[in-house]
Amino acid sequence: MSPLQKYENKEVNINLVARYEEVNFIPLHLNYKKALFLTSLVWSSILIVAYIICYIMIPWSDLAVRNIIGIVLVLLLFIISAIAYYGYYYMGYALRERDIIFKKGIFFRKTTMIPFNRIQHCEVKNGPIDRMLDLATLKIFTAGGHSSDLEIPGLHPEKAQLIKQFIIGRTVHDEEE
Amino acid sequence: MMKKSEIDFSSPLRQSYVAIVMIIYRYYKIIIRQLIPIFFIVFIGGRNNKSTYFLWLMVGIALLAMAIAIIDYFRFYFHIKDDELRVQKGILTKKNLSIPFDRIQTVNLEQNLIHQVFNVVKVVVDTAGSNQNEFEFEALGRDKAEALRNLILSYKSETSLSTTPEATNTDTEMEEEILSIDVGSLIKIGITENHIRSGSLIIIFLFWIQESLDDIGINVLDYGDRLNLSGTLTTIIFFVIVFFILAFFVSLIKTVLVYFNLKLNRRKDGFNLVYGLLNRKQVAALDSKIQMISWSDNLLKKLLGYHDLQLKQASSIAINSKKSIRVPGCKVEQVEQVASSLYNNYSFNQEAYHTISKKYFYRIAIYLSILGAIALAASFLLDAESLRYYPIIICTYFIITTYFKWRKTKYAYNQDMIKINTGIYADKATLIPIYKIQAMDLKQNLYQRRNNLASLKLYTASGSQTIPYIAKTSAQEIMNYFTHLIEVDKRKWM
Numbered sequence: 249m250s251p252l253q254k255y256e257n258k259e260v261n262i263n264l265v266a267r268y269e270e271v272n273f274i275p276l277h278l279n280y281k282k283a284l285f286l287t288s289l290v291w292s293s294i295l296i297v298a299y300i301i302c303y304i305m306i307p308w309s310d311l312a313v314r315n316i317i318g319i320v321l322v323l324l325l326f327i328i329s330a331i332a333y334y335g336y337y338y339m340g341y342a343l344r345e346r347d348i349i350f351k352k353g354i355f356f357r358k359t360t361m362i363p364f365n366r367i368q369h370c371e372v373k374n375g376p377i378d379r380m381l382d383l384a385t386l387k388i389f390t391a392g393g394h395s396s397d398l399e400i401p402g403l404h405p406e407k408a409q410l411i412k413q414f415i416i417g418r419t420v421h422d423e424e425e
Numbered sequence: 426m427m428k429k430s431e432i433d434f435s436s437p438l439r440q441s442y443v444a445i446v447m448i449i450y451r452y453y454k455i456i457i458r459q460l461i462p463i464f465f466i467v468f469i470g471g472r473n474n475k476s477t478y479f480l481w482l483m484v485g486i487a488l489l490a491m492a493i494a495i496i497d498y499f500r501f502y503f504h505i506k507d508d509e510l511r512v513q514k515g516i517l518t519k520k521n522l523s524i525p526f527d528r529i530q531t532v533n534l535e536q537n538l539i540h541q542v543f544n545v546v547k548v549v550v551d552t553a554g555s556n557q558n559e560f561e562f563e564a565l566g567r568d569k570a571e572a573l574r575n576l577i578l579s580y581k582s583e584t585s586l587s588t589t590p591e592a593t594n595t596d597t598e599m600e601e602e603i604l605s606i607d608v609g610s611l612i613k614i615g616i617t618e619n620h621i622r623s624g625s626l627i628i629i630f631l632f633w634i635q636e637s638l639d640d641i642g643i644n645v646l647d648y649g650d651r652l653n654l655s656g657t658l659t660t661i662i663f664f665v666i667v668f669f670i671l672a673f674f675v676s677l678i679k680t681v682l683v684y685f686n687l688k689l690n691r692r693k694d695g696f697n698l699v700y701g702l703l704n705r706k707q708v709a710a711l712d713s714k715i716q717m718i719s720w721s722d723n724l725l726k727k728l729l730g731y732h733d734l735q736l737k738q739a740s741s742i743a744i745n746s747k748k749s750i751r752v753p754g755c756k757v758e759q760v761e762q763v764a765s766s767l768y769n770n771y772s773f774n775q776e777a778y779h780t781i782s783k784k785y786f787y788r789i790a791i792y793l794s795i796l797g798a799i800a801l802a803a804s805f806l807l808d809a810e811s812l813r814y815y816p817i818i819i820c821t822y823f824i825i826t827t828y829f830k831w832r833k834t835k836y837a838y839n840q841d842m843i844k845i846n847t848g849i850y851a852d853k854a855t856l857i858p859i860y861k862i863q864a865m866d867l868k869q870n871l872y873q874r875r876n877n878l879a880s881l882k883l884y885t886a887s888g889s890q891t892i893p894y895i896a897k898t899s900a901q902e903i904m905n906y907f908t909h910l911i912e913v914d915k916r917k918w919m
Contacts, residue, residue, distance in 0.1 A: 265909040269901055346912040357874070359867040361904055363911045366863045366918070391739065391919070392863035392884030 268349055268361060273340030279381040280402025281336045286377050288329035295325065341400050343411065346418070348388065350400055360398050364418040366390050372408045384408040388415070432572045437502035437513070443543045444501075444564040448494040450539070451563070456490060462640045503562070505573075508580060510550065512560070524560060528552050530714060530738070532574040534707035541705060546570040550577075578695075578709060600697060604689040604752065604759045608681070614754035615680035616673075617725035623679060624672035680753065689752055689759075691766055696736065698750055710750050712767060713919055714738045716861045716887040720760050721853035732760050739886035739919050748887060764856060771856055773837040773844055784876050785894035786831040793820045793827070836892050838903065840910060843883070845890055859907050860914040861885050867900050883907075886919065 299321055308314040335354055342349045351359040368391055374384045384405040388398040403411070457464075463479075493516060502513045510529070512522040535547040548562040548570050565573070606614070685702035695711035716739050720732040734752040755763075764771050797820030804812045826849045835846045838859070845855045866882040873879055879900040880893045892900075 265905050267901070267905050268908070347908055355871050357869045359904075360864060361867075361908055362864045363908060365912060390863040390884065391886040392889065393886075395889065396864040396866075396884035398864070 266344065268342070268344075268359070271342040271344065271349065273342050273349075273351060275340050276336065276400075276402030277383060277404050277407075279383055280339075281333060283377050283381050283383055283402060284332045284336055285329065286380075288325075288332045290377075292325040292329060295321065336402075339402070343414065348398070348400075348411075348415065350398055360396075362388060362390055362396075362398055364415055366392075367415060367419055370412050370415055372405070372412055374405065386411055432569055434505040434573065434576070437504045438569075440498065440501060440503075440562055441543070441545045441564045441566050441569075442498075443539065443545045444562075445495055445498045446539060447547070447563040448497050449491055452490040452494055453487070456486060462637060465637070465640075505576070510560075510577070522560070524550065524552055526577055526580045529577055531709050531711065532577050533709060534570055534574065536701075536705040536707075538703050540564060546707075548573065574709070578711070600690040600692055602688065602690050603696075603762050604687070604755060606684065606687040606754055608685075610754060611681055611684060611687070612677070613729060614684070614731060615677035617723065617729060617731060618676040618680050618753075619723060620669065620672045620676050623676035624668060627668070627671055627675060684753055687752070687754075689763075691762075696750075696763070698752065708750055710736050710738055713917065715767065716885045716918075717855055717857040717890075718764065718767065719853060719855040720755065721848065721851050723851040727852075730756055732757070734760055734763060736763075737885075737887035768842055768856065768858060770839055770841040771844070773839070777837040777839075778835040778846070779837065779895070779899070781831065781834050781836075781892065782876070782878050782894040782896065783831065784872075784878060785834075786828055788872055788894075789827045790824045793824050796820065834893065836895075838907075843907075845892060855890055857883065857885060857890065859910045860916055861918045862907060862911060863918070865904050865907065867904055869897070873897075 299318060303314065303318070331354060335352070338354050338357070339352045340350070346365070347361060347363045349359060349361050351357065368389045370386060370388045372384050372386055378384055378401075382405065383401070384403050384407075386400040386403055386408045388400070390396050390398075400408075400411075460483075496516055497514075500514055500516060500519075504511055508526045510524040510526070512524075514520050514522070530551040533549045533551065535549060536545075537547070540547060543564070544567050545564040546567055548565055550560040550562075552560065562570070682702050684700045687698070687700040690697040690699075692709070694713070695709055698706075698708045698710070700706060715736050717737050718735065719737070720734045722732050726732065731753070732755045734755045736750040736752070738748040738750065797816045800816035800820075801813065804810075804816065829849045830847065833846060833848045833852065837844050841858060843857050843859060845857075847853050847855075862883050862885055864884045866884075868880045868882065869878070873894065877897045878894050879897045880891055881895065881900045881903060882889055882891045892903075
């Protein structure tokens with residue numbers, strides 16, 4: 249007997265299927281806004297330092313070009329930082345009995361759905377900015393390769409641990425059933 | 426038949442003596458690959474006394490490598506204990522390796538010419554997890570290799586099915602042939618291969634030669650200039666024709682060598698594939714490891730009714746093409762035979778197929794037109810009259826291919842399977858059992874949001890598939906439905 253034949257195939261009532269659109273997404277921790285801002289600040293300062301080095305080192309033949317590049321750079325960084333900052337309002341996660349859902353993106357919106365019985369393992373990570381703001385990132389790994397691994401940033405460390413324990417509990421529960 | 430599995434693996438065993446030859450061969454291959462540029466310099470470049478010293482040095486290195494290979498061989502032992510494959514090896518330090526059977530994905534057998542002469546087999550043990558993804562026996566006697574393989578594979582199906590060991594131990598007798606390709610059809614298959622792909626291989630090869638020659642100071646392009654090859658139309662056409670003929674023969678010969686005497690067999694709980702002339706391979710794919718199958722044709726294959734079948738297996742580290750088993754030259758019946766032995770409920774009638782939104786075509790067509798218009802404007806501005814037609818031709822071509830792709834992209838699903846059809850000139854179909862899906866993404870860009878559309882990406886353990894530009898509500902419906910199916914399904918995806 250192959251496992252395929254043993255599996256019985258019941259009809260599914262489409263009306264009984266849970267709808268993910270109806271769940272309430274939980275926003276991330278407010279400190280995560282600051283984290284987003286700080287992250288873009290770090291990248292911006294790296295770029296600005298690079299610009300300053302160019303400003304000094306390169307013998308500019310046209311000073312107008314030099315200044316325009318500077319102004320455009322600062323404007324661009326401002327816009328990108330603002331977008332990153334407002335990205336907070338578009339992120340959210342939802343835990344259900346059997347899966348976890350995460351959405352993000354202002355222009356390119358993405359909703360990821362991972363059933364608990366497909367999760368390989370999960371871990372809680374906090375980097376330097378996370379630690380400064382008392383935040384943590386929950387990483388969820390599936391067998392679907394790197395691009396399907398889910399990262400939920402901006403969680404309170406305790407909450408991240410709690411969710412992790414919940415997920416592990418659910419996967420064990422699934423296996424015992 | 427049963428005698429085979431009675432080989433005693435409990436005490437340490439060595440590989441076949443032929444392994445020494447194989448180890449030496451492997452070492453020499455590495456050394457020669459490293460030394461090719463020096464080779465060129467010494468034997469082609471300068472003709473002085475140094476070349477004799479170099480020759481002696483080479484002999485020295487060769488002898489040393491040989492000695493190391495022999496030590497390597499005699500220090501290598503393996504045995505089986507507690508459902509683990511244990512290996513002891515190492516030239517200076519002793520390394521102990523133990524591979525639990527349940528970590529082993531598959532066991533594949535390979536034979537190159539030397540193996541075939543001595544009737545020994547190279548055994549590739551493919552493991553999941555750790556970065557040491559593969560483990561190889563250079564050469565084992567045929568009986569030993571097959572006994573080892575059956576031992577491991579029967580252990581695997583035993584644990585995954587929890588049936589009695591007797592039922593699964595009867596090995597090769599149970600095999601049922603699905604496909605066997607004779608030389609005549611193989612040549613036909615070779616003719617219908619993708620010659621553009623082998624053409625690109627030739628180009629890469631030529632670049633590699635040019636680079637190696639550059640390394641030793643021979644500039645190929647200089648020679649070209651001296652030969653006075655002017656870029657007239659006739660020379661270009663001549664080279665294109667030569668190139669195509671070359672590409673044609675390369676892919677034809679490659680197909681015949683690689684897939685010579687191909688046999689696809691159905692085992693009890695998997696497939697067995699044997700193929701190759703110079704390097705004969707025996708590959709096993711267990712049903713539980715196969716995450717999806719796909720088959721495709723091209724314009725030439727369509728005429729002869731051939732399909733390229735791919736069985737995509739799970740790999741937990743990285744998704745590489747090595748894990749995907751390719752069976753060229755399947756007729757529709759064989760594709761159906763494979764699909765029906767894997768899945769119950771896989772066929773869909775015409776009405777079951779959903780198309781994707783026409784906006785998919787519009788959007789790409791608009792972008793391409795804008796791009797083409799910019800290129801055209803630039804050619805006018807730069808007064809480059811000869812370049813004027815290229816943007817029009819290229820953009821029109823891609824708009825047409827996008828149109829074809831839009832027309833061909835279709836999907837259908839039921840409570841077991843999803844099937845995605847796509848292709849431009851070719852037709853490609855992919856079948857994924859829903860319970861093998863690992864995660865799903867619903868994506869929307871600005872344009873899709875304005876038009877209430879979405880793209881759905883399905884991740885499996887052997888790659889992902891996207892259904893682009895469908896109505897947002899249907900994408901949500903699929904996501905909800907599939908999530909439900911995955912969550913109530915108790916089957917192991919691997």
